[in-house]
Every structure is written in structure tokens, then in C-alpha cells.
Amino acid sequence: MRALYGEDGTKNACHGSDAPKSAERELGLIFSSQAVVRSRPYYENSTLCIIKPHAVKAKLIGQIVDAILSSGFEISAMQMIWFDHAASQEFYEPYKFLPEQKKMIDQLASGASVALEVRQDQAV
Numbered sequence: 001m002r003a004l005y006g007e008d009g010t011k012n013a014c015h016g017s018d019a020p021k022s023a024e025r026e027l028g029l030i031f032s033s034q035a036v037v038r039s040r041p042y043y044e045n046s047t048l049c050i051i052k053p054h055a056v057k058a059k060l061i062g063q064i065v066d067a068i069l070s071s072g073f074e075i076s077a078m079q080m081i082w083f084d085h086a087a088s089q090e091f092y093e094p095y096k097f098l099p100e101q102k103k104m105i106d107q108l109a110s111g112a113s114v115a116l117e118v119r120q121d122q123a124v
Contacts, residue, residue, distance in 0.1 A: 041077040041117040047124045050081075053111035061114055068118055077117035085109045 051064050068075060083091060088109040095101050 042119065043117075044119075045121055045123055046076065046117045046119040049116040049118045050108075051114040051116070052107060053113055054107060056112050056114060065116075068116070072120060073123065074119040075116050076119045077115075079115050081113050081115050082111070083108045083113065 049068065051061055055061070055064065065075065085105065088105045091108065092101055092105050095104065098104070
């Protein structure tokens with residue numbers, strides 16, 4: 001992975017644990033019930049934020065996450081997702097009255113997105 005996607009020793013694209021004990025500790029940091037980013041959403045005082053494919057391709061994920069956090073919100077769940085055209089169409093069904101709905105559907109189906117559960121009192 002590093003050879004395929006890395007640029008140098010710092011921008012080496014991914015992290016892999018160096019030993020079984022390290023893996024156990026690191027996995028616990030990410031996927032335990034005390035993890036900073038949970039693998040499952042709370043569904044309370046929250047809303048959905050989707051970082052759409054054009055922003056993912058433009059490498060804006062970090063800037064968007066920073067803006068959310070600096071605005072006082074909590075990100076309680078995060079997952080990369082891919083909408084196919086049918087799923088994108090279903091997602092945007094409530095917006096069928098908008099003239100740009102087809103463009104919205106095509107954009108969402110154009111690549112990877114990042115879904116975030118964003119929390120705060122009255123988050124919506």
C-alpha cells in the first residue's frame with residue numbers, strides 16, 4: 001500500500017501495526033466503546049453530514065471535519081460510503097421537486113463519499 005500510494009516516509013498513505021500487541025492496543029483505540037470516533041451512530045441530538053464525491057476528490061475531508069469541530073459540533077460516527085445510481089436516486093427522492101435533482105443524483109453516485117454523524121443539541 002505504501003509503495004502504491006505513499007509519497008515519502010511521512011506521507012506514506014496508511015498505517016499498519018508493527019506487532020500483535022500494537023495491533024491490539026491500536027484497534028482498541030479505534031473500535032472500543034471508549035473510542036473517539038465510534039463505529040456506530042448514537043441517533044440522538046444528531047444529524048447526517050455527507051462529504052460528497054467532488055469534495056473527497058478535492059481532498060477537502062480534513063478541512064470540512066476541522067470546520068465542523070471548530071463550530072462546536074461532535075463527530076460521533078464516520079464511514080466512507082459509495083452510492084450507486086439507484087441508491088443515490090432513493091436518497092434524493094424527497095427532493096424530486098428541485099430542478100437540479102438529476103445533477104444531485106449523478107454527483108452523489110460519481111464516487112466515494114464520507115458520511116458523518118454530527119452531534120450537538122438541536123443539531124439539525
